[in-house]
Amino acid sequence: MAFSADELRVVRRALAEVLHPSRSVAAPAVSRPAEYVQDYLRLVEAVDEAVHEAGRLRTFFLDELRRYRDALPGSSVGYMERLGTALAGGYVPAPADLAALRQLRSLPCAAPEHLRRTALLRHCETLAENDVRLRLEAPMPAPRRLLALLPNTPAAAADEPEQKPKGNPPQKPETEPAPQDPGRRTPTPAELWPPHRRTPAPGKPDQARSA
Structure with a gap:
């Protein structure tokens, strides 16, 4: 005014x-x-x-x-001009505007026009994200709002759900063998497997006579 x-x-x-x-x-x-x-x-x-x-x-x-x-896609030129004017006046793009720009960007067109549509889409996405962020942070107190923007803070960590460790679950320790009875003696290998005594081979008759 x-x-x-x-x-x-x-x-x-x-x-x-x-x-x-x-x-x-x-x-x-x-x-x-x-x-x-x-x-x-x-x-x-x-x-x-x-x-x-x-x-x-x-x-x-x-x-x-x-x-x-x-009236899109036939009115793409007029729509983009009016959308740019509305954005300059403080208009926040609606989800229908984002969907329309994505549809226009997917249509075949010249390289300069494709770049123009892409730039306008990115600008509208940024404005929409900022508007959503401001509405979510509005009921938050100022200190909490600042902590929510900083990663790896105690406040941010408290809001995140506790994550369970990934990977295989810990295995239970194997059961130890039961202790043996101290009153019983462990047999030795010689007792379990006694040595095999070789029997002497019978001598020849001539050797027995000469002896």
Whole structure:
């Protein structure tokens, strides 16, 4: 909204009276209050009218943007122009806009037009993500909001669910053999497997006689 010279004079005078009441401009004691009140009322009416007109224009532009979006892909040029104008005015792209831009980006077109559609899609995705992040962080207190943005903090770690360790589960230790009875003696290998005694071979008869 652009103020006229008279409106700027009224705004300047109102600010001067609010900030410095003792330095207000001298005026006739009788006509001054009524004149100032009338100026302030006219300024308020002008501001309200400008706000209402801006709201009507915004509604008209959004309706026109919706009509061009419904007529895609034939109205791609007009839709992208109106979407860029709406974004410059503070419009947050809706999910329907993101879907429409993704559809336009997938259609065959020249390389410059493809780059233009890609850049507009990335810009809209960034705006949509920032809007969602701000809405989620709005009910959070300021310290909590800052901690949520920093990774590897105790607050962030507390919010994450406890993860179970991956891999095979730990195996149970093998059972130890039961201790043997101390009263029983362990047999030796010689007792288990006694040595085999070789029988002497019978001598020849001639050797027996000579002996």
